[in-house]
Amino acid sequence: MNLTSSLRNRLERKVALEDLLPDELPSYVHAYVYLFGIATIASLFLLILSGIWLAMAGPTWWHVSNLGHYVNSVHFWCVQAFFFFMVLHLWTSFFQGAWRDGRGATWTVGVLCFLVGLGTAFTGYISQQNFDAQWIAVQGKDALNAIGVGAFFNVLNFGQMYGFHIVVLPVAVSALVGLHLLLVRTHGVVRPYPANDREGDQ
Amino acid sequence: MNHVPQYLHWWFIQISVPNLTAIGLMVVVFALALVLPYPRRRTRGIGQ
Numbered sequence: 001m002n003l004t005s006s007l008r009n010r011l012e013r014k015v016a017l018e019d020l021l022p023d024e025l026p027s028y029v030h031a032y033v034y035l036f037g038i039a040t041i042a043s044l045f046l047l048i049l050s051g052i053w054l055a056m057a058g059p060t061w062w063h064v065s066n067l068g069h070y071v072n073s074v075h076f077w078c079v080q081a082f083f084f085f086m087v088l089h090l091w092t093s094f095f096q097g098a099w100r101d102g103r104g105a106t107w108t109v110g111v112l113c114f115l116v117g118l119g120t121a122f123t124g125y126i127s128q129q130n131f132d133a134q135w136i137a138v139q140g141k142d143a144l145n146a147i148g149v150g151a152f153f154n155v156l157n158f159g160q161m162y163g164f165h166i167v168v169l170p171v172a173v174s175a176l177v178g179l180h181l182l183l184v185r186t187h188g189v190v191r192p193y194p195a196n197d198r199e200g201d202q
Numbered sequence: 203m204n205h206v207p208q209y210l211h212w213w214f215i216q217i218s219v220p221n222l223t224a225i226g227l228m229v230v231v232f233a234l235a236l237v238l239p240y241p242r243r244r245t246r247g248i249g250q
Contacts, residue, residue, distance in 0.1 A: 031236075
């Protein structure tokens with residue numbers, strides 16, 4: 001057995017198409033709190049689309065033209081929606097104990113999505129090319145120097161930050177969100193905690 | 203966005219009004235998502 005066949009066998013064992021594209025869901029997911037995850041992914045999708053448009057047109061366009069202002073605003077508000085819904089999804093997952101029954105990896109990858117998302121938003125704020133960006137960069141450099149990574153991650157270097165923001169970190173976030181979704185599909189949505197049985201407690 | 207927002211300061215807590223508004227809105231949306239009944243359509247669901 002070579003690497004290709006072992007990988008194929010592993011995927012066949014672990015990933016079933018009926019899990020990836022289910023047409024039936026457990027009855028307990030009929031609640032609005034289960035929509036926060038997909039709302040986060042929808043925000044990310046719009047973020048990437050508007051981001052591609054901004055990257056192709058460039059900073060001058062998004063600062064001086066009406067359409068550029070609009071697309072820049074869409075990108076900005078999608079970030080707000082992304083974190084808004086991601087934190088609500090985090091609250092939901094926390095109170096449900098979503099790491100239970102072998103779902104530790106799903107929870108951990110979700111945490112990584114959040115952390116890498118923070119870095120992506122931070123590099124985005126310092127790529128705005130305005131006074132706000134300069135203020136955030138000058139404040140942020142002290143924090144990064146204090147933890148010893150200032151030589152590798154220079155927030156005053158626009159080219160480096162822009163590269164991180166439009167290539168490295170979005171690819172990382174997309175890959176982590178894809179892995180998170182795959183883990184959710186393969187392990188399923190966690191069952192709610194059992195109802196409190198008062199007679200059983202006594 | 204290029205202006206300093208208004209800040210609220212109470213003891214050791216200092217937070218801008220926009221951030222406090224966003225957090226308050228999140229709490230409201232979370233509470234509504236918990237209590238509002240989800241519309242049930244004629245869909246097939248496991249355990250139904």
